[in-house]
Amino acid sequence: MMNIMNRVRLYHALLAILAIAAYLTGEIDPVHAWLGYGVSTVIVLRLLWALGGERQVGLMLFYPNFEGLKLKGAATHPAISRVLMLGIALCLLTVTGTGIAMDQGRSIGLGSAAERTSTQSPAEPRYADEGEDDEHEGEEHGEEGPLSEIHELAGNLLLAFVGMHVTYLLLFKRPLAKFMLFLPRTGKKKPVPPTST
Ligand code: HEM
Ligand code: HEM
Known part of the structure; x- marks a missing residue:
């Protein structure tokens, strides 16, 4: 139990450390992805752990029961804690x-290097003058567009949930x-009862 x-x-x-670090390094090219893969690894292990069957780590822990x-006494109802944990979990996934869909293993040396982006130069200049259609061709940033938008949104939402989680x-x-x-x-320490021998 204690164990x-x-x-x-x-x-x-x-x-927590990996997720926060990943968030903070959002724009630092390979480091961010490495931390992100670290987070993914922890999540996979957590899921396997849950499948192991111990009740304290079962996934029902994330299911808010509003009964x-x-x-x-609403403020201390267990459902609140769980809603926030569920929010964190969904954002993390x-x-x-x-x-990973954007990176496709490139940052950790997997994935097809034959693809056009064999080298991702960190300080690639953006062609700011090209106007509205920055999604056009999308070559400067690898595979981007909607995935990137969802990614960033989920990252920011994650931070909001974490903030509420911690505060709560x-x-x-x-x-x-x-x-x-x-x-x-x-x-408040309970007075230590006299040891009766
Ligand atoms: C530093 C302040 C934090 C404190 C005091 C804290 C505290 C806690 C506590 C007490 C629980 C258990 C809640 C319960 O069983 O009802 C928990 C669970 C959890 N926390 Fe935090 N947390 C902190 C930061 C974070 C951060 C930064 C993350 C970001 C990912 C996070 C993610 C989670 C998750 C996913 C769970 C569910 C645990 C599980 O998988 O079984 N927490 N946290
Ligand atoms: C807890 C996990 C993660 C968090 C919180 C997170 C958060 C973020 C945020 C906030 C940005 C936007 C940075 C900005 O432009 O200001 C970003 C960008 C990016 N992230 Fe993540 N990320 C995570 C995991 C990952 C993983 C696992 C990968 C790939 C393996 C990845 C790849 C990228 C890439 C390629 C970008 C740049 C694309 C773009 O401009 O939107 N991230 N991330």
């Missing part, structure tokens, strides 16, 4: 899916949040 929760928070820390939701847990589930962050328990 599995320890693994959960290790996995959580790794996912018993009333105005009174979308952002990594579209990212810190406000309403402080002890759990601290546990997840490897912080020591603080606050």
